[in-house]
Amino acid sequence: MVIRYDARLNLLVSTKGHPFDTAAFFAMFDAMKGMTWTHVEQPATTALMxxxxxxxxxxxLFYDVPGLQFRTPNPPDLIEPPEAFKQDFRALLDAGKPMIFLHHAIAGWPLWDEYAEAIGARFFYQPGSYKGRAYPDSGYVFPATYKARPLADHPVLDGLEDGFELTDELYLFDTLEDDILPLLAADYSFDREHFYSAANALNARMWTRDDWDHPPGTNLIAWAKRSGKAPVVTIQCGNDGATFGNPDFRRLLRNAIDWVTSDEAAQWARNAA
Structure with a gap:
């Protein structure tokens, strides 16, 4: 790929920590006109932040899972982010740097509450806590076919006003912050009987829910949030090559990139009520 120093937008794309269809994922960004992108893997991303x-x-754009060392069939080791990274990440938010968190990035840095606060949610691979409250391990299910239903008149949803169908992975969890702007909901049953335990999966017992309990979760699969002075969009879908090639998902993601980098989004994030 040619280095584009003259591109209107250079998007940083961070990965590593979870397997994915690399060819289909990167082809999605190659197809986006009027911008360029740079791929960085963890832990180099942390040093760059x-x-x-x-x-x-x-x-x-974060599509990574920092802060976990998976050791199936044993629980993962949880890693505290370096103090320098915490300070620099806060500085990025205070400076208004636009961010997008995609799919499993919601699980990143599980020992640092401020990271989940910036995202608006956290996927728990094992029972954990957030701001002193205990949470069970989250749920997953794939493939799940559902209708993505718009909840707002918003630039991130341009061209998607009628919703769209997607077959992808869904999570059973909940948003952790109240100050989010809901964008998309999935028409699906977000309860224990339709999901499987993440902790069981890491114990080499995929597709099981025995000895696991979880209250009904949110049906939100995309939202916007002010994090510091930064506009943030979180998109829960984005598991595999079929999704990366889906034209509606591509439109959703490109809309999110264009919006978070717009003057409108910057002003929205700075003018928190």
């Missing part, structure tokens, strides 16, 4: 390190990137 500062206003200075990200100065050349118009937005940051």
């Amino acid at each position: 500062s206003p200075e390190g990200c100065a050349d990137f118009g937005a940051l």
